[in-house]
Amino acid sequence: xxxxxxxxxxxxxxxxxxxxxxxxxxxxxxxxxxxxxxxxxxxxxxxxxxxxxxxxxxxxxxxxxxxxxxxxxxxxxxxxxxxxxxxxxxxxxxxxxxxxxxxxxxxxxxxxxxxxxxxxxxxxxxxxxxxxxxxxxxxxxxxxxxxxxxxxxxxxxxxxxxxxxxxxxxxxxxxxxxxxxxxxxxxxxxxxxxxxxxxxxxxxxxxxxxxxxxxxxxxxxxxxxxxxxxxxxxxxxxxxxxxxxxxxxxxxxxxxxxxxxxxxxxxxxxxxxxxxxxxxxxxxxxxxxxxxxxxxxxxxxxxxxxxxxxxxxxxxxxxxxxxxxxxxxxxxxxxxxxxxx
Ligand code: 13P
Numbered sequence: 414x415x416x417x418x419x420x421x422x423x424x425x426x427x428x429x430x431x432x433x434x435x436x437x438x439x440x441x442x443x444x445x446x447x448x449x450x451x452x453x454x455x456x457x458x459x460x461x462x463x464x465x466x467x468x469x470x471x472x473x474x475x476x477x478x479x480x481x482x483x484x485x486x487x488x489x490x491x492x493x494x495x496x497x498x499x500x501x502x503x504x505x506x507x508x509x510x511x512x513x514x515x516x517x518x519x520x521x522x523x524x525x526x527x528x529x530x531x532x533x534x535x536x537x538x539x540x541x542x543x544x545x546x547x548x549x550x551x552x553x554x555x556x557x558x559x560x561x562x563x564x565x566x567x568x569x570x571x572x573x574x575x576x577x578x579x580x581x582x583x584x585x586x587x588x589x590x591x592x593x594x595x596x597x598x599x600x601x602x603x604x605x606x607x608x609x610x611x612x613x614x615x616x617x618x619x620x621x622x623x624x625x626x627x628x629x630x631x632x633x634x635x636x637x638x639x640x641x642x643x644x645x646x647x648x649x650x651x652x653x654x655x656x657x658x659x660x661x662x663x664x665x666x667x668x669x670x671x672x673x674x675x676x677x678x679x680x681x682x683x684x685x686x687x688x689x690x691x692x693x694x695x696x697x698x699x700x701x702x703x704x705x706x707x708x709x710x711x712x713x714x715x716x717x718x719x720x721x722x723x724x725x726x727x728x729x730x731x732x733x734x735x736x737x738x739x740x741x742x743x744x745x746x747x748x749x750x751x752x753x754x
Pocket of ligand 1: 435552591674675676677703704705706707
């Protein structure tokens with residue numbers, strides 16, 4: 414393990430002004446996204462769409478530090494034969510790879526899942542490193558509901574995340590540690606804070622027991638927000654304050670940075686929340702984005718599978734990337750959104 418290199422990569426992933434594009438949708442998920450814009454999910458269409466993103470020079474050069482890829486994409490070439498990984502590197506961004514095999518039902522824990530994918534991971538990491546990946550992602554899913562999450566679920570997921578993270582570091586790949594507390598329920602923000610704190614405590618304990626070196630990791634958590642079906646909404650300031658409070662209680666200062674998932678927030682909410690946190694400041698880590706939907710919903714809609722829309726889709730992507738880049742500096746303003754509209 415080359416800790417110096419791991420730390421350098423992790424720092425580059427969370428460099429102020431930039432953040433991560435999560436473009437690692439599995440075949441099932443990208444099909445769902447394409448269904449909403451009326452595009453058939455073929456390998457060529459998936460390639461064309463992702464090529465469009467990676468060739469968005471303005472976004473990629475200025476606001477995207479790294480891109481999380483799916484197994485198919487890391488092996489794909491652009492239309493002109495250039496490997497997609499090369500396009501990302503040429504834009505000065507770091508290629509990464511999703512390595513988990515998805516969340517599977519957890520026995521005796523109704524409604525809960527554990528993320529699988531540890532078997533053979535050492536060999537897969539070696540191959541991905543050879544293909545250019547310098548960081549990886551593993552997503553654990555924790556749902557909030559009546560009587561859940563259980564300790565069983567939190568413990569099993571935290572342990573798997575730590576096993577994954579150790580294998581990554583052994584292979585000189587920076588692990589993105591992603592324990593996602595879902596925003597699907599009707600719970601309030603206090604319940605989200607309580608569960609997120611519990612989850613993060615367990616995750617850092619397991620990382621310690623599995624000898625993971627925190628300087629060579631990036632955390633990808635949910636923000637502390639009310640469930641989607643909660644009657645009580647929260648202001649951006651409240652989300653920011655509560656999220657920072659929970660993170661301060663759980664995440665050691667040795668962690669270089671925290672890159673949030675968007676998790677179903679609207680594009681502008683995800684930006685406003687990140688911006689509000691960076692305006693508060695006073696924490697030891699960089700706070701940035703690792704958004705999937707909140708970066709891609711706009712370009713997907715603009716593209717809608719038509720080659721004549723590529724430039725418009727790239728503009729939509731660059732706009733969201735820029736807004737989130739500003740949010741990493743606490744310099745986003747709502748009027749910038751209106752100006753673009
Ligand atoms: P969302 O930002 O759409 O939640 O996706 C981020 C991600 O990579 C989830 O694993």
